[in-house]
Amino acid sequence: MLTHIVIWKLKDSEQTGMSKQAAFEVIHDLLTALPAYIPQIQSIQVVFNQNPDEKNSDVALVSTFLSLSDLAIYSNHPEHVAAGKVIGTLVNSRTAIDYM
Numbered sequence: 001m002l003t004h005i006v007i008w009k010l011k012d013s014e015q016t017g018m019s020k021q022a023a024f025e026v027i028h029d030l031l032t033a034l035p036a037y038i039p040q041i042q043s044i045q046v047v048f049n050q051n052p053d054e055k056n057s058d059v060a061l062v063s064t065f066l067s068l069s070d071l072a073i074y075s076n077h078p079e080h081v082a083a084g085k086v087i088g089t090l091v092n093s094r095t096a097i098d099y100m
Contacts, residue, residue, distance in 0.1 A: 001042065002065045004074075004098050008091040010058040016090055023090045024048045024059050030083040031061055037079040040070035057093075071098065 008027070010020045018026075028046040035041045042064040049058050065071045074080055 002067060002071055002098055002100050004061070004063045004065060004071055004096065006061040006094060006096045007057045008059045008087070009093040011090060011092050020058055021048070027059055027087050027090065030086060034074075034077075034079055034083065038074050038077050040065055040073045042066060057095075059091075068098070 010016075010023050013019050016023055024046075028048075031046045032044060035044060044061070044063040047060050047062070049056050049060070063074075065074065
């Protein structure tokens with residue numbers, strides 16, 4: 001099983017016109033809808049950071065796949081690409097790790 005973790009730092013509300021909580025909800029709804037379109041997703045969880053320390057990131061995606069090939073299918077799927085474009089407007093930074 002391959003675990004795919006992505007962590008984002010959200011833009012400030014002045015940049016997006018919405019609170020960080022509202023931006024999280026958009027990201028959450030976009031990503032948790034993807035299993036209906038991408039059967040390679042084994043599991044998906046999108047979480048909001050509860051620790052107010054500004055050094056921390058704001059949102060994390062934890063998802064699992066059977067293989068790197070399945071992750072590649074997910075990454076290139078049109079629904080994921082479309083979600084990524086929206087998410088890109090809401091975040092300042094992104095980092096990821098994939099491990100087995």
